[in-house]
Amino acid sequence: MISPEIKFMPLVAAVASEGPQLVELLITIKTPSHSKDLPSKRPSLNLALVIDCSGSMAGSKLSYARKAARYLAGELTERDRLAIVTFDDEVKVLVPSQPVRDPLLFISAINTIDAGGCTALFDGWLAGATQVANQLDPGGINRVLLLSDGQANEGLTDSNAIAAKVRGLTQRRISTSAFGLGLGFDEDLMGAVATAGDGTFAQIESPKQLADLYAYELRGLASTLGRMVILEIKTNPGAQLQDVLNDLPQSSESNFQLPNLRYGQELGIGIGLFMPGWLPNKEIASVSLSWENPDSGDRKELTKKLVLPVKPHEEVDVLDVDCEVAEKLAFLHANRERRLAIEALDRGNLSAAMVRLEAIDERLAALPQNERVQRERSLITEKMSLLRHDPGLSRKRLRSESLRSSLNVWEEVDEDS
Amino acid sequence: MADSSLLSLAVADGSPAHYGLVELLAMAGERLGEEITPRTVRLYATEGLIDRPGKDGRRAVYGQRHLLQLLLIRSLARRGLSLTAIAPLAACSDEELLEQLLQLEEPPAHQVSRESMDPSSEEQQEALAYLHSLQSERSPSLLPLLGSTLGSSSGSPPPRRSLFPRSAGRSSAASSRWYRFSLAPGVELHLSELASIPPAGKRREAWLQRLVTRLREQLSSND
Numbered sequence: 001m002i003s004p005e006i007k008f009m010p011l012v013a014a015v016a017s018e019g020p021q022l023v024e025l026l027i028t029i030k031t032p033s034h035s036k037d038l039p040s041k042r043p044s045l046n047l048a049l050v051i052d053c054s055g056s057m058a059g060s061k062l063s064y065a066r067k068a069a070r071y072l073a074g075e076l077t078e079r080d081r082l083a084i085v086t087f088d089d090e091v092k093v094l095v096p097s098q099p100v101r102d103p104l105l106f107i108s109a110i111n112t113i114d115a116g117g118c119t120a121l122f123d124g125w126l127a128g129a130t131q132v133a134n135q136l137d138p139g140g141i142n143r144v145l146l147l148s149d150g151q152a153n154e155g156l157t158d159s160n161a162i163a164a165k166v167r168g169l170t171q172r173r174i175s176t177s178a179f180g181l182g183l184g185f186d187e188d189l190m191g192a193v194a195t196a197g198d199g200t201f202a203q204i205e206s207p208k209q210l211a212d213l214y215a216y217e218l219r220g221l222a223s224t225l226g227r228m229v230i231l232e233i234k235t236n237p238g239a240q241l242q243d244v245l246n247d248l249p250q251s252s253e254s255n256f257q258l259p260n261l262r263y264g265q266e267l268g269i270g271i272g273l274f275m276p277g278w279l280p281n282k283e284i285a286s287v288s289l290s291w292e293n294p295d296s297g298d299r300k301e302l303t304k305k306l307v308l309p310v311k312p313h314e315e316v317d318v319l320d321v322d323c324e325v326a327e328k329l330a331f332l333h334a335n336r337e338r339r340l341a342i343e344a345l346d347r348g349n350l351s352a353a354m355v356r357l358e359a360i361d362e363r364l365a366a367l368p369q370n371e372r373v374q375r376e377r378s379l380i381t382e383k384m385s386l387l388r389h390d391p392g393l394s395r396k397r398l399r400s401e402s403l404r405s406s407l408n409v410w411e412e413v414d415e416d417s
Numbered sequence: 418m419a420d421s422s423l424l425s426l427a428v429a430d431g432s433p434a435h436y437g438l439v440e441l442l443a444m445a446g447e448r449l450g451e452e453i454t455p456r457t458v459r460l461y462a463t464e465g466l467i468d469r470p471g472k473d474g475r476r477a478v479y480g481q482r483h484l485l486q487l488l489l490i491r492s493l494a495r496r497g498l499s500l501t502a503i504a505p506l507a508a509c510s511d512e513e514l515l516e517q518l519l520q521l522e523e524p525p526a527h528q529v530s531r532e533s534m535d536p537s538s539e540e541q542q543e544a545l546a547y548l549h550s551l552q553s554e555r556s557p558s559l560l561p562l563l564g565s566t567l568g569s570s571s572g573s574p575p576p577r578r579s580l581f582p583r584s585a586g587r588s589s590a591a592s593s594r595w596y597r598f599s600l601a602p603g604v605e606l607h608l609s610e611l612a613s614i615p616p617a618g619k620r621r622e623a624w625l626q627r628l629v630t631r632l633r634e635q636l637s638s639n640d
Contacts, residue, residue: 092499092501093499094498094499094501094502095498095502096496096498098496105506108502108505108506109498109499109502111505112501112502112504112505126548126551126552129548130545130548133541133544133545133548134541134545136538136540136541136544136545138538138540138541165551168547168551169544169547169548172540172543172544172547173540173544174544297540
């Protein structure tokens with residue numbers, strides 16, 4: 001039985017017998033890597049590719065979108081279904097959902113896509129979702145891939161309303177990924193759609209990256225082990241869940257939504273627990289992970305009790321912090337600071353945003369420097385300099401990076417190419 | 418119309434010759450099992466989907482290629498492909514047209530009808546019902562999702578690339594096409610493409626009035 005593994009990694013290895021105290025902890029969820037016999041077991045895919053072809057997509061963006069769509073059609077097999085929907089101010093089901101027996105049929109249709117009009121994003125999603133729903137495969141993965149370079153400016157445009165509707169469909173087994181292309185798309189809307197859609201979020205600056213993105217998405221779909229993943233953290237009397245650094249979407253006070261589980265992946269959830277003095281061997285909390293198996297639709301659950309060594313506080317105070325945990329928590333903090341920087345930007349307060357970013361860098365500078373930390377610092381330096389001459393782009397990248405705490409986010413660096 | 422189609426069937430097989438429009442329609446209609454109207458053929462010709470007919474005096478004449486094109490276009494359109502998507506496929510050489518038609522015949526064209534007759538899973542029903550409720554919720558902006566014939570005859574922007582309804586709005590995969598409009602939550606109007614809608618103005622008002630009266634009668638008879 002292939003199952004994820006829950007591990008607790010406290011920042012320091014013990015809690016104090018006298019309180020009160022704040023205990024910082026990383027919960028890691030590790031999934032086994034793809035074993036050799038798995039490729040043949042890849043679930044069949046039931047996809048709708050929904051392509052924005054409003055006026056702003058004209059030129060190279062659309063030409064790459066066509067190219068990437070052709071790539072996608074070429075990668076699927078007759079076990080999979082694909083529908084292609086385009087939208088500008090009107091929605092067109094270019095190819096209704098059908099098995100990919102002959103990629104040429106799709107390719108000919110894709111070649112006819114041209115650009116013009118406004119962005120009826122919600123209508124486009126709805127038409128794509130209907131194509132997938134018409135052919136809903138209870139034993140496969142059903143997903144809408146929404147590609148847009150614009151703001152929704154036709155039909156339903158409110159991002160909370162759209163996200164709520166997307167979430168409703170997620171609960172009915174059809175997920176949605178949101179891919180924003182270029183500099184004009186609404187990153188908040190697309191982020192909300194991917195979050196509500198239990199899918200992937202991507203911010204693509206060059207249309208050339210689209211084919212890589214689709215490859216990433218297909219690999220992700222092929223290696224999905226669990227969808228609609230919920231982490232439940234129940235503390236025992238006395239202990240209090242003070243903070244979840246990832247700022248995960250919540251379905252109840254103790255239930256947090258995690259991204260899809262994929263083979264060979266490790267998710268880290270940073271939490272802060274407020275505790276009184278603790279007794280040895282006393283359970284602090286119980287953490288349950290539940291997910292839906294994409295093949296069978298069954299929900300599975302895994303529970304682990306959190307128990308930590310207890311020592312007098314003088315001893316706890318001198319314990320070394322676990323560097324690996326400190327680094328991961330710092331990254332989660334950095335993503336949160338990004339969200340706060342965006343809020344400051346939206347208030348028109350550029351200097352407050354800058355202060356947030358500086359705070360991230362200070363925290364990262366205090367860590368043992370390695371490649372990962374260096375990369376994160378260079379991302380921050382880049383955003384600071386971008387804030388001065390292109391705050392819009394800086395905001396887009398900040399949003400995308402901040403979502404890494406709670407979503408599967410495509411990053412160019414993930415690609416070998 | 419149907420009678421003349423049957424009569425002209427005799428001309429169909431084996432003749433490489435030229436046919437008149439009626440013969441073309443009859444041969445295509447026979448093979449497809451649906452009636453094709455002259456209007457449809459003219460539309461396809463105007464849109465460049467089938468080659469322009471030749472001339473025999475003042476009479477338009479069609480050949481084998483026109484027949485193949487027409488068969489392919491209708492077969493693909495019945496599977497829900499839009500005309501824009503079909504256009505490049507219908508522009509192929511005769512051999513390729515034939516090959517495509519053969520391919521289409523192999524897996525029976527049940528894909529579209531599967532949507533309406535499949536004893537689908539509970540989950541599928543639920544997802545479709547949910548999406549349907551989303552569509553009904555937003556009647557004012559539903560038009561672009563759905564049919565276009567009504568739109569084009571009511572003075573709204575011309576259906577630039579929307580000669581066919583999106584399949585999301587199609588209520589039946591049968592040969593005559595229906596356009597579906599949501600008027601209010603839970604209330605839909607289904608319009609056949611054959612319905613003739615009077616132009617905007619007094620005549621349209623009177624027509625609408627008659628519909629309202631008819632609906633009122635229906636409702637009170639059900640009370």
